[in-house]
Amino acid sequence: MQAVVVERFGGPEVLTVQDLPAPTPGPGEIVVRTSAIGVNFKDIYEREGRAAKPTPFIPGSEAAGRVLSVGPDTSDFAPGDRVAFWSAPGSYAEQVRLPARAAVPVPDDVSDEEAAALLLQGLTAHYLITSTYSAAEGETALVHAAAGGLGQLLTRLLSRRGVRVFGTVSTQEKAVAAKAAGVHDVVVVNDDTNVGSSLQDLVRGRGVDVVYDGVGRTTFEASLKVLRPRGTYVLVGAASGPVDPISPQDLAAHGSLFLTRPTLVDHATERSELLDRAHELFTWLRRGDVEPSIGGRYRLADAATAHTALQLRRSTGKLLLFPERSESRPEPAPSAAPTSRR
Template sequence: MAKIIRIHEHGEPSVLRVETADIAEPGPGEVKIRQEAIGVNFFDTMLRYGRVNGPLPMVLGSEGSGAVEAVGADTAEFRVGDRVAYFASMGAYASERLIDARSLIALPQDISNEQAAAFLAKGLTAWMGLRALHDIAPGEVVLVSGASGNVGSILSRWAKALGATVIGVAGSKGKLEKVRAGADQALYAQDPEALAKVWAIAPDGVDVVFDFVGNATAELSAAAVRSGGKIVAIGAASGQSQPDAAEVARRGIKVASGGVQDHVNSATVGEASSQLFQAIRDGLFHDLDVTRYAFTDAARAHEDIAARKLSGLPVLIV
């Protein structure tokens, strides 16, 4: 019997219920995997609260890693025992599960299951920003709004390694030290001198803004980017920003957005995951800790996310 974590109603973390279930044998094109590590994301909490629509009952989670236990017909690319991971397949909060083989990525021997579960979805989101939505070039100056968040932390370090000058923006003074660890300059979003400090580094404005916050920093983002530059809107933790369309057009600012599944697909996932795994090998994220929870402590992981108590990338260990 497999253990699964399911919600039957929306609400606080207490709605997460640990249950048992029989997992069927895989059908054509399917793989059964025994999971070892499961990534926890802010999006999971939004689904739990009902802030994002989803059918009930529901097994949360969209990324995990483990080993292949059985393969269905027409699934020649994987064998029993292969180590695999995925980043965009609902139903991850489970000790075993069935999954479409097309969702799986083969793990190199030097990338652990824990690393895959911690970094895959967040790292590929960062890759989307740095390569798909804006192909970053050495010498560019970038502003990362929400640089203390998990994806913002990864993107800041990666952009810096690719030769960009990174200005990281935090929503609270208490997060400035964390931002400073991955950026060339750390700014407090509510600092009245924030824009002047940006201009001191980039007098004409930054080349690109990576916005993970949305409405709360929209004014700073629009003012900080140079004419002809780009705003890459990846997240909206404070609600969707509404840039002045006329002003954006007048200054020739490009606005790009999208979800990771739109840009990391069958055509790009091989290249994207390969570059992410190499960045992990190169130690780009060595100072980003992993916060481990027992599988049955998923509710505590959600509580810590809500209380902003996390010090690292959250992973459920099965």
Template structure:
């Protein structure tokens, strides 16, 4: 069966993204074939494209999508042909009209969540779930606690602002413009810092928290925010580094953690949490529930044709997207 998919033959800029015809066969044991209605766009796709996270070449891109199950391989019992489904999953390959893929992280999609919403929220929403619900400082997080979340106006950040509000947390968001700060506040951040006009965001965090700092920093920016993130922590606080949009973080001098107040650093990944079907289902159920409750709304800032993936990447890297984006096959 001939379909379309986005490939790269070598790492590089957005111009490397090529829409080509591919053959999509039948699923093997533990696999399904899914026809996409929408495909998600994420910064990890940029890392795959530019070689920051190398892939065997030639490579397909895309880590999340939503659509309809067309065929089910042997041993798959939680999905049936005709089911609406959504996923965030390895290996890459979501930028496609259809694909065969492992079934364990593909979840049945509730009827009241639209396909484009699901494609825009699976990787981002499950990331927020494992951060706010599983990647926790000593003693966990309670209502009223302060947390710092960088890139608060992006797709992950806007979901985090809303989810934190639902948990009663005081989320301090950083963003690169007053417009983005206003968007973070609109979505539930209690404070927002424009790190371009206020580059010493750690000092602002100290002011907001009465000098103590935050229990946890969730940092997907990397090199540019690393030092300030450490300076924003309260004693025994946790820095969760889950991305490096500005470049990799510098080597850690472990003595710095002592000097900053016996603080902790971790580098979690979503796919460690999604490594079993049971974990993926539990995380997905919690994400679906909070979206269906209306406490988290998914903002889709851009819709692109599948063949326009290169432009979507340009807009993503230029930080022009205030929220999530999807590719439409």
């Protein structure tokens, strides 16, 4: 079995493909033969050593494929079943062993590629707009990295609720993608941009009801200032680095703000909750409420190229890896054109 291995922390160059023994499922476990593997910023944090994960390890946590074998005391799945998962360490591999309770069934009308591109970010978008802050018609939201996989999903769902969405992106090309997803007003923010004044110009002096921020350090302080009194700041990631410490008094000074740093693991603690969220997510997919935007397809051996594209913010949408034996045809280019279900 081939897998990508990190033997030392560092840049994308530390991702090496190795031949490893095939895994065997234990009690309550399954082994999945992967066909499409999701790439996420979390994988970069792990590769760099920011996740306190000991080396060597196989990165990744998200993929879709077919059950290859099941262990004792496993009744939820059988060999040949199509499944997807978002929380199984070591997904950058041709075969992945995981607890059966961590996998969700993939409906017949959803492709492996769609499931791998949608599950983690789709479930995240689901809890963000249903559990963290349920934005309503007539409200306003600021979505950072609005052209990314999560950003586009959030934008589509918020827009369908009648929420006016403001968005930030890093390039003019991404501004087009953000607009297509439903962003009403967008601004390009990069290292040369005065983020504070750009955000004030973007929202035209009106405080927004909620901020969804996956960028972190470079957008945090300025975003607090564009929230309305009693607005909600949702920190969902740190692509630009962790935010600086903040005093609770600062939240009072900005207008009695709410600040939260939620994670998906705390919103799918029970299997029933995971399955309910996944079921509704796939229903949204059928209705066209969500649409996975695939911004690049790479061979498993080209994981380093995918990491570079994601880390340098060259990509628009979700990046996927494909094992060599996959029937899909990955494109080795650093950033392929986004594709959609329709």
